[in-house]
Amino acid sequence: xxVMIGIDPHKRSHTATMLDRRQRELRQISVRxxxxxxxxxxxxxxxxxxxxxxxxxxxxLGYLLAQQLVAAGETxxxxxxxxxxxxxxxxxxxxxxxxxxxxxxxxxxxLHAPSLMVVRPADDVTVCRLLAKRHTDLSRWRTKQCCRLxxxxxxxxxxxxxxxxxxxxxxxxxxxxxxGDVAGIxxxxxxxxxxxxxxxLDVAVADSRTRISAAVAASETTVTDIFGVGPxxxxxxxxxxxxxxxxxxxSRYAAYTGCAPIEFSSGGRTTHRxxxxxxxxxxxxxxxxxxxxxxxxxxxxxxxxxxxxxEGKTPREAIRxxxxxxxxxxxxxxVADAQRDTAR
Numbered sequence: 001x002x003v004m005i006g007i008d009p010h011k012r013s014h015t016a017t018m019l020d021r022r023q024r025e026l027r028q029i030s031v032r033x034x035x036x037x038x039x040x041x042x043x044x045x046x047x048x049x050x051x052x053x054x055x056x057x058x059x060x061l062g063y064l065l066a067q068q069l070v071a072a073g074e075t076x077x078x079x080x081x082x083x084x085x086x087x088x089x090x091x092x093x094x095x096x097x098x099x100x101x102x103x104x105x106x107x108x109x110x111l112h113a114p115s116l117m118v119v120r121p122a123d124d125v126t127v128c129r130l131l132a133k134r135h136t137d138l139s140r141w142r143t144k145q146c147c148r149l150x151x152x153x154x155x156x157x158x159x160x161x162x163x164x165x166x167x168x169x170x171x172x173x174x175x176x177x178x179x180g181d182v183a184g185i186x187x188x189x190x191x192x193x194x195x196x197x198x199x200x201l202d203v204a205v206a207d208s209r210t211r212i213s214a215a216v217a218a219s220e221t222t223v224t225d226i227f228g229v230g231p232x233x234x235x236x237x238x239x240x241x242x243x244x245x246x247x248x249x250x251s252r253y254a255a256y257t258g259c260a261p262i263e264f265s266s267g268g269r270t271t272h273r274x275x276x277x278x279x280x281x282x283x284x285x286x287x288x289x290x291x292x293x294x295x296x297x298x299x300x301x302x303x304x305x306x307x308x309x310x311e312g313k314t315p316r317e318a319i320r321x322x323x324x325x326x327x328x329x330x331x332x333x334x335v336a337d338a339q340r341d342t343a344r
Contacts, residue, residue: 006107
């Protein structure tokens with residue numbers, strides 16, 4: 001690599017800064033977002049051999065531009081926005097929040113970061129991430145609608161509905177209600193509309209599960225061989241882990257998932273605390289797998305959980321230990337899958 005090009009992407013424009021190995025700024029440009037953005041950037045970078053493009057948040061706002069550069073045969077790395085902002089404040093001496101300073105910070109972060117994710121063409125991993133996010137959004141929206149329906153039904157019927165909302169049960173309950181005032185009539189009308197919304201969401205969630213199952217099967221992953229990992233959890237693990245080969249060890253992957261405890265020391269006393277860092281979606285997926293194993297006595301995780309309880313750990317501590325163990329197992333499966341695909 002002779003030069004590093006940092007890009008600060010935005011909806012309407014992209015700012016790029018080119019640095020050499022000594023961190024000297026060679027060029028700078030700002031292009032308008034549009035059909036000509038790739039051609040303008042490539043023409044601007046023409047003549048700089050062995051170049052690497054560092055795009056801030058290449059899986060978010062900079063996704064399209066990063067994929068265009070990869071398709072053009074360029075080498076692209078993804079720089080997290082948090083890392084770039086820290087470099088801007090602490091490393092460059094230029095704390096002013098401007099597009100040129102941001103682009104320079106992205107380039108500096110890419111020059112010194114030991115392991116950044118190399119952007120690859122969209123594949124099954126991208127599909128799994130998109131489907132997993134869509135499924136999570138649908139499930140959360142359904143839960144919100146169910147909560148609204150519960151609140152209305154309590155004001156219409158003594159005791160309301162049971163804990164779990166089913167469309168047929170809610171519809172039958174509303175058919176038997178005869179509101180006597182204008183406020184009750186409006187509540188009844190809104191409750192009926194919510195039932196219809198929940199019914200549509202049920203269809204969308206079922207369709208989402210079908211698409212996720214097909215995408216996970218197409219990826220030929222072995223993650224589903226782990227007890228408690230179904231298609232939805234597998235899609236989350238595959239999609240949000242990205243390239244597993246960027247994690248040199250299982251411990252680094254555990255830190256990324258937030259399953260590795262954080263060491264805390266003061267005055268010669270060292271303890272370990274619960275980590276709130278890492279990718280919370282991956283942490284949630286591992287938590288779902290751990291709880292599933294605990295609920296089935298014949299699972300390998302239940303025996304491990306019981307042993308931790310016998311050692312004096314609390315149930316929460318035992319669950320965290322099981323999640324840490326599952327993180328190592330998932331990492332080994334993901335790495336084996338990636339190595340298999342690379343060998344093809």
